[in-house]
Amino acid sequence: QVQLVESGGGLVQAGGSLRLSCAASGRTLSSYVMGWFRQAPGKEREFVCAINKSGGSVYYADSVKGRFTGSRDNAKNTVYLQMNSLKPEDTAVYYCAATEVPYIATLSRKYDYWGQGTQVTVSS
DSSP states (O other): OEEEEEEOOEEEETTOOEEEEEEEEESOGGGSEEEEEEEOTTSOOEEEEEEOTTSSOEEEOTTTTTTEEEEEETTTTEEEEEEOSOOGGGOEEEEEEEEOSSSOOOOGGGOOEEOOOEEEEEEO
């Protein structure tokens, strides 16, 4: 089992950047494919990106491709989401999640463990 804690959210102007972190404890992070999701008020949870176990492969949602970069440092048991060129529509609570499936998964129901989320607000 793994526990996840996100940090790094906040308020930023459109066009700005934020870097989210997700620190894991318990079982080693390298055992899991990791994902980032987000949920805006009144909307369903949305896939953002997923990172394979080694960090060598990252898959992005079209809405963030070219602006966001997912990465991981298994030695530090931490996953990151670098967000650049932020837009007001990126405003949401961002969650990291871990799955034991051996492939990059985009569906939230495939993920077994979730953090508590961190708020990102982008002002226009």
